[in-house]
Amino acid sequence: MQALDKDTTPEENQNPADATPGANVETTPNLEEMIRLAEQKAEEHHDAWLRAKAESENVRRRAQDDIAKASKFAIERFAGELLAVKDSLEAGLATENPSVESLKSGTELTLKQLVAAFEKSGLKEVNPVGEKFDPNFHQAISMIEAEQEPNTVVSVLQKGYLIADRVLRPALVVVAKAKA
Template identity: 65%
Template sequence: MQGNHELEPKPDQINAAESATDNQAVDQPEVMPSTEELLRQAELKASEHHDAWLRAKADAENIRRRAHEDVQNANKYAVTKFATELLAVKDSLEMAMKDNSSVENIKMGVEMTLKQLVSAFEKFQVVEINPEGQKLDPHKHQAISVVPADVEPNTVVSVMQKGYMLADRVIRPAMVVVSKAKE
């Protein structure tokens, strides 16, 4: 019987539990918010989300506009460094035109100017295509004539105009004369 006695709550425990339940009922009544209140809260949240969406949309538009302007400026001024290098070449050519000295001095000036130009090309990865004696590569060469020759067919016999590549891209194919098979 003593075991059953321990399971029964004591009178002061019962009073404390009842008063706690009564306090909860008085302090926190379980009242459902009105539909007007729920609607007002939903409208506030919708307004906040709409404002956030408008700001995000405006930010995205500003980023897109700035990126477009950056691309335009990059395209517009991409050759600035290259053009600056070519100014020295132009200056040398103008000095050669003013100089009325001997043919030997003019030739020396033109050679120096050509060295400046080649140096500028190397600096900006402009590579010459001079394919004489090589097999025709339609990606780098443009055959303008075919002639009989003592070499393997489709071999570049002579170069009429050198081609050029910028980095890995052909900017002007070499214009070449190609050999044809003997009849």
């Protein structure tokens, strides 16, 4: 048997092997408590996952709406610029007894407005007379013998147009060929 220490209580002097079951405080949680905590954490994670999934769905839906609106209204600025051109044409047609000179000056003014609208919208004219033929920007209609260097644009039948360096319409051209 153990000798009793004066400064300790009888319970502290007991041999751990002599202790009765249930006398010690349990240091590990019981199985039911562990399951309850695991279920609680699983529920929290599931809730967080559902929220994240819903948020990503909302972001995707908003992005699709933004893309749809952007494509639907992309031409809005250009259309606004063309309204002045249309107004000028209508004003010219509304004139009673127009002279040839007034029609010509009105047409020139309208063309200037149209060119300004094109410039503001990034629409560039391709008029390649005298340049080397480039199939990326030009469409050859025919080839003729000319004094110019072979594969050079001799004349332009229809101007081409670019939008931000992308071909909207290639220039229709006649190209010089080598003399026989």
